[in-house]
Amino acid sequence: MRHTESIDSTEVLKQAVQLMRRHGTSMHPVHYAIWYEYARGENLDLRNAIDRYLSQHLHLDDAVAEALHKRHVVGSGTDPAMLRRMSDSVSSVLGQIADSAARAGDQTAAYGSSLSRFQDGLNGREPLPGLEEIVATTRQMHSAIQDLQRRLADSRDEIGQLRDELDRVRLETLTDMLTGLANRRAFEQRLAACVTLAASAGLHSHAPCLLMADLDHFKRINDTYGHGTGDQVLCAVAAALKAGTPEQGLAARIGGEEFVLLLPAMQLPAARMLAEQLRHAVAQLRVPARTPTGGETAIQVTLSMGLTTLQRGETGRQLIERADQALYQSKSGGRDRVTVKAG
Known part of the structure; x- marks a missing residue:
């Protein structure tokens, strides 16, 4: 060929x-x-x-x-x-x-x-x-x-x-220009490759985990401090996610305040530990900002996360949908938490 x-x-x-x-x-x-x-x-x-x-x-x-x-x-x-x-x-x-x-x-x-x-x-x-x-x-x-x-x-x-x-x-074409992370296109290409590998080599050692993360109350940050500060928050969160992503993993920004981590060949318990570490790291961030009255403050942000792993015979789209369902449960359950949906 x-x-x-x-x-x-x-x-x-x-x-x-x-x-x-x-x-x-x-x-x-x-x-x-x-x-x-x-x-x-x-x-x-x-x-x-x-x-x-x-x-x-x-x-x-x-x-x-x-x-x-x-x-x-x-x-x-x-x-x-x-x-x-x-x-x-x-x-x-x-x-x-x-x-x-x-x-x-x-x-x-x-x-x-x-x-x-x-x-x-x-x-x-x-x-x-x-x-x-x-x-x-x-x-x-x-x-x-x-x-x-x-x-x-x-x-x-x-x-x-x-x-x-x-x-x-x-x-x-493969990079989110604001944060420097991979973008949706890069994520979808890598996910397709992971699903293909899992189907051909067997899920036992090649099933990827997918972690979806969404910033809590991000609209409130933009409305209160402006979109410039919102961009700084996104960049700070992206840097924390990238720093904590394993060498074979991929951190991507796929929407406004939505991120994903693709974790090839990582078992679900290990992926959950990583998700908690990343959630904690983001919660420790303090992003400097000016208040509407001109004062100075530091913004604290949190992430809601949904975690799942590829099941036999699944498509990448099905994997994403289940991770998104887990993320929704974290949002509706109080935010700033990790929800695992195994299958």
């Missing part, structure tokens, strides 16, 4: 490069990305936007390309793995071209040197017909190949920039 994907990506890349040449597009990372997506044919909104623009203008300038990239590539939910494969394909093809150009340059230079030595060896004899023209043409070829190598080197630098940009985009 990996080999097939590589071939498909390379074919798409060739089409993208042809489109860029046809429309006089500059070799820039953003242009690579949008024309690659255009050539794939799956991002219909991008294709329609480009077609509409080109029907009225001669070419895409950098500003328009940047806007299209942000709206239809970065903001479209494009698969980060696909973006990485696209970058790798571009790098691979350019690498092959550069290697071929380097070999051709070396061979041409060697051939030119041989011709020059042969010409010098004539020592004033009658020159062979066309020899001077062959030597001059060979030198021109060598110069052209050297120029190609320079341009390929510049393109490879641009691809390096593209890879960095795609890495940044991938990070942004």
Whole structure:
């Protein structure tokens, strides 16, 4: 499958490069990305936007390309793995071209040197017909190949920039930008992987636990102290959760004041102990804030939590629903507590 994907990506890349040449597009990372997506044919909104623009203008300038990239590539939910494969394909093809150009340059230079030595060896004899023209043409070829190598080197630098940009985009698509935790998308991807592993390897040693946590009375904090202070509270809680999450676990923010911890291969009793430790750690937080009258205070926050573990034959959605039910029981039972719902 990996080999097939590589071939498909390379074919798409060739089409993208042809489109860029046809429309006089500059070799820039953003242009690579949008024309690659255009050539794939799956991002219909991008294709329609480009077609509409080109029907009225001669070419895409950098500003328009940047806007299209942000709206239809970065903001479209494009698969980060696909973006990485696209970058790798571009790098691979350019690498092959550069290697071929380097070999051709070396061979041409060697051939030119041989011709020059042969010409010098004539020592004033009658020159062979066309020899001077062959030597001059060979030198021109060598110069052209050297120029190609320079341009390929510049393109490879641009691809390096593209890879960095795609890495940044991938990070942004999987990260909650306020707290730095994983976001809902990252959580759902990891959960799907955990469920698949549990189904294939057996629940005995691979059943994940899921802990859902919700800040108590968070709306009151926002209403009293403002959303800026509310953001500080969220960041403080996120830092406490991240610090207490095991190495193989995942802490994520999936909603306004709602967090989850995915704990792969952790037994329920151990997960409950961890949940209590995290609840206690959050309760010890004191977030500085200004009162409505201008005074200073420190906000104390608490978490309500619901904990469960994957059951045989369950989907990720069923696991989430049961954890959410346990969280609701913690809320209705007085808040600042952990409720365990095993099955």
